[in-house]
Amino acid sequence: GITRHYKFNIQMAKVTRLCHTKSMVTVNGKFPGPRIVAREGDRLLIEVVNNVPNNISIHWHGIRQLRSGWADGPAYITQCPIQTGQSYVYNFTVVGQRGTLFWHAHISWLRSTVYGPLIILPKKGVPYPFAKPYKEVPIIFGEWYNGDPEAIINQAMQTGGGPNVSDAYTINGLPGPLYNCSSAKDTFKLKVKPGKTYLLRLINAALNEDLFFSIANHSLTVVEADAIYVKPFQSDIVLLTPGQTTNLLLETKSQSPSANFLMAVSPYVTGLATFDNSTAAGILEYEIPSKSHHGNKRLPLFKPTLPAVNDTSFATNFTSKIRSLASPQYPANVPQNVDKHFFFTVGLGTSPCDHQNKSSCQGPNGTRFSASVNNVSFVQPNTALLQAHHSGQSNGVYSPDFPISPLHWFNYTGTPPNNTMVSNGTKVVVLPFNTSVEVIMQDTSILGAESHPLHLHGFNFFVVGQGFGNFDPKQDPKNFNLVDPIERNTVGVPPGGWVAIRFLADNPGVWFMHCHLEIHTSWGLKMAWLVLDGKLPNQKLLPPPKDLPKC
Numbered sequence: 001g002i003t004r005h006y007k008f009n010i011q012m013a014k015v016t017r018l019c020h021t022k023s024m025v026t027v028n029g030k031f032p033g034p035r036i037v038a039r040e041g042d043r044l045l046i047e048v049v050n051n052v053p054n055n056i057s058i059h060w061h062g063i064r065q066l067r068s069g070w071a072d073g074p075a076y077i078t079q080c081p082i083q084t085g086q087s088y089v090y091n092f093t094v095v096g097q098r099g100t101l102f103w104h105a106h107i108s109w110l111r112s113t114v115y116g117p118l119i120i121l122p123k124k125g126v127p128y129p130f131a132k133p134y135k136e137v138p139i140i141f142g143e144w145y146n147g148d149p150e151a152i153i154n155q156a157m158q159t160g161g162g163p164n165v166s167d168a169y170t171i172n173g174l175p176g177p178l179y180n181c182s183s184a185k186d187t188f189k190l191k192v193k194p195g196k197t198y199l200l201r202l203i204n205a206a207l208n209e210d211l212f213f214s215i216a217n218h219s220l221t222v223v224e225a226d227a228i229y230v231k232p233f234q235s236d237i238v239l240l241t242p243g244q245t246t247n248l249l250l251e252t253k254s255q256s257p258s259a260n261f262l263m264a265v266s267p268y269v270t271g272l273a274t275f276d277n278s279t280a281a282g283i284l285e286y287e288i289p290s291k292s293h294h295g296n297k298r299l300p301l302f303k304p305t306l307p308a309v310n311d312t313s314f315a316t317n318f319t320s321k322i323r324s325l326a327s328p329q330y331p332a333n334v335p336q337n338v339d340k341h342f343f344f345t346v347g348l349g350t351s352p353c354d355h356q357n358k359s360s361c362q363g364p365n366g367t368r369f370s371a372s373v374n375n376v377s378f379v380q381p382n383t384a385l386l387q388a389h390h391s392g393q394s395n396g397v398y399s400p401d402f403p404i405s406p407l408h409w410f411n412y413t414g415t416p417p418n419n420t421m422v423s424n425g426t427k428v429v430v431l432p433f434n435t436s437v438e439v440i441m442q443d444t445s446i447l448g449a450e451s452h453p454l455h456l457h458g459f460n461f462f463v464v465g466q467g468f469g470n471f472d473p474k475q476d477p478k479n480f481n482l483v484d485p486i487e488r489n490t491v492g493v494p495p496g497g498w499v500a501i502r503f504l505a506d507n508p509g510v511w512f513m514h515c516h517l518e519i520h521t522s523w524g525l526k527m528a529w530l531v532l533d534g535k536l537p538n539q540k541l542l543p544p545p546k547d548l549p550k551c
């Protein structure tokens, strides 16, 4: 591979959408931010210079960061934030991965404006396991807030209530024609030629919503998920949780039709949350044949039909179709044996209101919203866990006693117990190098059953099983798929259900795991794995870089 250099200047920029102009945190003044392109095997050196008042850090979502945890990015987990006026060079090599990923800020809610595509092409001369597309198009979904997302989350954390929802969804930063006050500049247009195959690289960078996507009168073929090739299958509609990516093949019609086609994005939401129930749209426009008798007219405009906002059966059906390619060239190395079993409850709960501050009581029944894994709501430390671990100064920063299962059994998907208060702590699971891990993630319906997109840093995992209701440790493992399960970095725990994942802990470092619904992360639905060094020199975490930020 080669070394590729990028420079990210974190700067304020004025951005206008839907008649609202605001000054916001951007990379190089762009929204969405710049596209990073590399090949498998390349080394990336990305210099991030902070020229805004906020602290910043950047995460390369889905990059495994083998032994290079210092470059992973989550603030207070692997690094201290880059402070105003300072800079940090993210230095990592892309090993054994290719596909569509993305990068985003990983501190507070800055990822609402600081994100962009991260495209890893195969090594030179290595083809895709499908016909070569005519063109490749990154399509990144996001959310637009007329206000300042930092102010929104700060207020929600102060009051203990739910945050204001976004004002629009976006496709490549643009909300599209279905919103009030939309101008031509607000719409993403994909110009295509007839009779061609396009590779659409979809990324869900939205803060808080799973999203459906469809293009009117076109059927799509799924070929990759989370940068893993899958057995191709056709689908008119696809679903991505925040943090997931999906590559699609789009075959254009053999002749240029005299119509335009909308591509649309709308939310999939379970649970009790208030949410942005709007639809972003872009336009698929065929090039006008030179001798067209239709002239410039592009009518009618066809619209796709998207599932209902709570269509869990669509979601279940769609996700169950996604299987690893599991070919000799791209094998699915599913751990067949498990060294350590974990059972994690994930869900929302409440914590006591701070009575000193009368406004901090806007959660359910005068409490604050909270979220937890095994009833532990993660408390962000004041220094980075990885630094504390590496320097041997973990005392008072974190404790190694994260529970391997809930302390008390209850009917997780039935009537919740009376006391739903969560406990707080900065706890990690410590794993010896090369431990084979299974985690059952069980949604709890304490504040309503809800889908949680769980994202793991530093690894891909195999989704070996999923189901509704409470996980049955006797029966359910009999149906696990250990042959061709999808391998990914983010999985939706079904509302009122569970998923089972397996991964091999072959990457020393501290690795964050959290719900990629940003509000749930803010409320504490997060934890960390500490994977110890192995014995061999190439099984050890690399030394920290000289310019690693200090807290």
Ligand code: C2O
Binding pocket: 059, 061, 074, 104, 106, 243, 455, 457, 512, 514, 516
């Ligand atoms: Cu895309 Cu920890 O996040």
